[in-house]
Amino acid sequence: MRRQNWHASRDTYVLGAGVIGITTAYYLAKAGREVTVVDRQPESANETSFANAGLIALGQSYTWASPKAPKILLKSLFQEGQALRLKLSADPQMWAWAAKFLSNCNAERSRLNTSRKLVLCRYSQQQLQPLTATESLH
Structure with a gap:
């Protein structure tokens, strides 16, 4: 089994396309990471973040x-x-x-x-x- 050095990798996966996941991905991308957001829903913010008005x-x-x-x-x-x-x-x-x-x-x-x-x-x-x-x- 090969151990991956996550700190050296520039690829980052964010699980969840809600307000927290998208915001996390935004800041990671601004910091130079290659970011992939994965969500089980076809559109962003369709579960916990849905209709909470973002307050x-x-x-x-x-x-x-x-x-x-x-x-x-x-x-x-x-x-x-x-x-x-x-x-x-x-x-x-x-x-x-x-x-x-x-x-x-x-x-x-x-x-x-x-x-x-x-x-x-x-x-x-x-x-x-x-x-x-x-x-x-x-």
Whole structure:
């Protein structure tokens, strides 16, 4: 088996043609990489990035895993229209995820995770402004 030295290669593959994949490919190409974007959909932004309006809003940095989340998830089993929804499944990975999610549904973890998301939102806004101006993405 031959080990590839990825750092020496100028070819880069980006998996996913959503907002993150396309932005990543853009910056890699600007840095001189040969970039290929691979997506299972025929057009860009047809899955997670579809119809989210491309907003990076500081007000959206509040974490979903909060002390209120368990009650909202429980309600979602019986009522439509909840912000968070849970559909019961026998999938062990879903239960492992649920356990991790619920372990973060306390005030201390909620504050910490919200502050981390806020830093990421601020950074994203700072990066988006020059990109928007450079590429005339108004």
